[in-house]
Amino acid sequence: MGISSSQVRQDFFSFGGNGLQGYGYDVEYLHQEIRSILGLDTAHSMIIIGAGSLGHALAKHTNFAKSGFNITAIFDIKSELLGEKINDLEIRHLDSLPEFVSKNRVDIATLTVPENCAGEVAKFVIELGIKALWNFSPVEIITPEDVLIENIHIIDSLIVLGYNLKEIQT
Amino acid sequence: MGISSSQVRQDFFSFGGNGLQGYGYDVEYLHQEIRSILGLDTAHSMIIIGAGSLGHALAKHTNFAKSGFNITAIFDIKSELLGEKINDLEIRHLDSLPEFVSKNRVDIATLTVPENCAGEVAKFVIELGIKALWNFSPVEIITPEDVLIENIHIIDSLIVLGYNLKEIQT
DNA sequence: TAGATTGTTAATCGATTAACAATC
DNA sequence: TAGATTGTTAATCGATTAACAATC
Numbered sequence: 321m322g323i324s325s326s327q328v329r330q331d332f333f334s335f336g337g338n339g340l341q342g343y344g345y346d347v348e349y350l351h352q353e354i355r356s357i358l359g360l361d362t363a364h365s366m367i368i369i370g371a372g373s374l375g376h377a378l379a380k381h382t383n384f385a386k387s388g389f390n391i392t393a394i395f396d397i398k399s400e401l402l403g404e405k406i407n408d409l410e411i412r413h414l415d416s417l418p419e420f421v422s423k424n425r426v427d428i429a430t431l432t433v434p435e436n437c438a439g440e441v442a443k444f445v446i447e448l449g450i451k452a453l454w455n456f457s458p459v460e461i462i463t464p465e466d467v468l469i470e471n472i473h474i475i476d477s478l479i480v481l482g483y484n485l486k487e488i489q490t
Numbered sequence: 491m492g493i494s495s496s497q498v499r500q501d502f503f504s505f506g507g508n509g510l511q512g513y514g515y516d517v518e519y520l521h522q523e524i525r526s527i528l529g530l531d532t533a534h535s536m537i538i539i540g541a542g543s544l545g546h547a548l549a550k551h552t553n554f555a556k557s558g559f560n561i562t563a564i565f566d567i568k569s570e571l572l573g574e575k576i577n578d579l580e581i582r583h584l585d586s587l588p589e590f591v592s593k594n595r596v597d598i599a600t601l602t603v604p605e606n607c608a609g610e611v612a613k614f615v616i617e618l619g620i621k622a623l624w625n626f627s628p629v630e631i632i633t634p635e636d637v638l639i640e641n642i643h644i645i646d647s648l649i650v651l652g653y654n655l656k657e658i659q660t
Numbered sequence: 661t662a663g664a665t666t667g668t669t670a671a672t673c674g675a676t677t678a679a680c681a682a683t684c
Numbered sequence: 685t686a687g688a689t690t691g692t693t694a695a696t697c698g699a700t701t702a703a704c705a706a707t708c
Contacts, residue, residue, distance in 0.1 A: 321630060325665095326701050333667060341666040342708030358649055359656040373550050377543035381644075383628065389648055428651060452655050454648060458553065460491060468658065470651040474551075474642065478559055478598075478624060479528055481640040485597060485622050486529040488638065495689095496677050503691060511690040512684030 364389045365425050366454075369441055370433035371396040371404075371411045374456055378430060379406040389428070393420055414441075421448045428452045435459050534559045535595050536624075539611055540603035541566040541574070541581045544626055548600060549576040559598070563590055584611075591618045600624045601631075 332338055332345075338353055339345040355361050366389050368375050378384075379394055394406060395414045404411045412420070420426070429445045431438055431453060438457035445453065452468040455461055463469045502508055502515075508523055509515040525531050536559050538545050548554075549564055564576060565584045574581045582590070590596070599615045601608055601623060608627035615623065622638040625631055633639045 324701065326703095327699090329666065329668090330700075337667060339666050340708065341706055342664060344665060344708095357653075359652045360649065362652075362656070364652055364655070373543070373547035377547045380543050383645055384648065387645060387649065387652075389652065427655060428648075451658060452651055454651055466658065468651060468654050470647050470654075472642070472644065472647050474548075475553055475557060477640050477642050478554065479530065479557065481598060481622055481624055481638060482529045482532075482534055482557075482559065483527075484638050484640075485534070486532070488621060488636065494677065496679095497675090499690065499692090500676075507691060509690050510684065511682055512688060514684095514689060 360387050362388060364427040365392045366390060366428040366430060367392055367417075367420075367426050368394045368430045368432060369396075369414065369417075369445065370431060371398075371401050371406070372432060372434075375430075375432040376406060378432060379409065382407075392424060392426070395420075414444075417444075418448055421450065426450050428454055430454045430456070431461075432456045530557050532558055534597040535562045536560060536598040536600060537562055537587075537590075537596050538564045538600045538602060539566075539584065539587075539615065540601065541568075541571050541576070542602060542604075545600075545602040546576060548602060549579065552577075562594060562596070565590075584614075587614075588618055591620065596620050598622045598624055600626070602626045605629050 332350075335353075335357055338350050352361075366384070368379055368391060371379070371394050375394065375396070379391060384391065391407075391409065394409050394411050395417055396402070396411050397414045399413070401411045402413055427450075429450045429452070431441060431445075433441050435457045438455065438459040439461060442453060442455070442461045442463070446463060446467050451466065453461065453463065453470070455469055455471045456474070458473055458475060460471075461469055502520075505523075505527055508520045522531075536554070538549055538561060541549075541564050545564065545566070549561060554561065561577075561579065564579050564581050565587055566572070566581050567584045569583070571581045572583055597620075599620045599622070601611060601615075603611050605627045608625065608629040609631060612623060612625070612631045612633070616633065616637050621636065623631065623633065623640070625639055625641045626644070628643055628645060630641075631639055
């Protein structure tokens with residue numbers, strides 16, 4: 321992965337030594353330690369808002385659960401989608417989100433909504449007290465200080481690729 | 491976006507001054523200049539390999555074309571998908587990729603295949619002479635020096651969110 | 661003891677920020 | 685001329701790398 325041994329040791333060092341000088345690391349213990357630091361051994365409850373093709377793709381993805389991120393509900397506003405099931409999860413109307421939040425713990429809200437309503441939906445979700453947003457829309461969403469946001473701006477990555485390609489092709 | 495004026499000026503400076511001291515920037519000219527630097531004003535031909543739910547989602551996405559990234563074909567190996575159309579593009583068999591590449595320019599190959607065959611597909615694509623991969627599988631793919639790769643490791647972003655959430659919740 | 665490998669500090673490097681000259 | 689804003693260099697900061705002591 322192009323990471324130097326120095327950096328690996330420095331990084332481990334900052335979380336406290338995990339190895340034995342002159343001997344090496346207990347890989348299994350270290351692995352568990354890193355999982356614990358990253359929070360991969362704790363369960364997270366996650367909802368998906370927006371059951372378009374990207375929402376569907378994420379809902380069908382089984383890898384998230386393996387890392388402790390459990391999808392607990394899917395919401396949309398299109399009435400023709402309501403009731404449809406994805407991996408045992410029924411698509412619910414966004415109007416029922418407040419009730420869902422009051423009855424269920426929601427750690428993370430995934431936003432796979434069209435860009436023209438991403439801001440509005442984010443606001444709605446934040447007002448319900450959800451503290452972490454996983455945003456797939458290309459919009460820059462401003463959140464209060466106590467609300468986290470992680471953006472997956474897919475096109476940015478494609479633009480980087482295109483830029484580097486330009487350099488290579490000349 | 492949390493970027494200082496110093497940084498903006500420094501960045502513009504590194505590509506050559508675009509403004510007028512004491513007056514400001516010609517925003518429209520600057521915008522076009524940046525588009526040109528990023529290569530957003532040149533067309534790229536892109537194929538999608540893997541017509542699963544993520545492949546479908548990307549194929550339906552219209553924003554890529556707006557930035558000059560045109561999806562020109564979709565490939566899969568599942569025979570039951572062949573012939574299905576997504577946005578006017580027919581799903582083709584992966585076996586026909588060599589012929590396609592010989593007849594059409596392909597700048598970028600998007601990999602939305604299951605992780606257990608990502609490496610193999612990448613190798614196949616590289617051997618056909620494609621110089622840029624856009625990889626959505628969670629696998630770390632090693633490419634020759636003259637082949638670019640951009641990874642979208644979706645789960646990494648989710649793990650970052652979970653990690654920061656842990657900090658907040660304590 | 662010799663070799664190997666981690667822990668920890670110091671040196672280096674690169675990116676960000678600050679400062680101010682240039683100039684409209 | 686005074687005010688404003690960019691261009692460019694220097695200072696600062698943080699991350700990476702190098703070095704070597706500690707110790708199995």
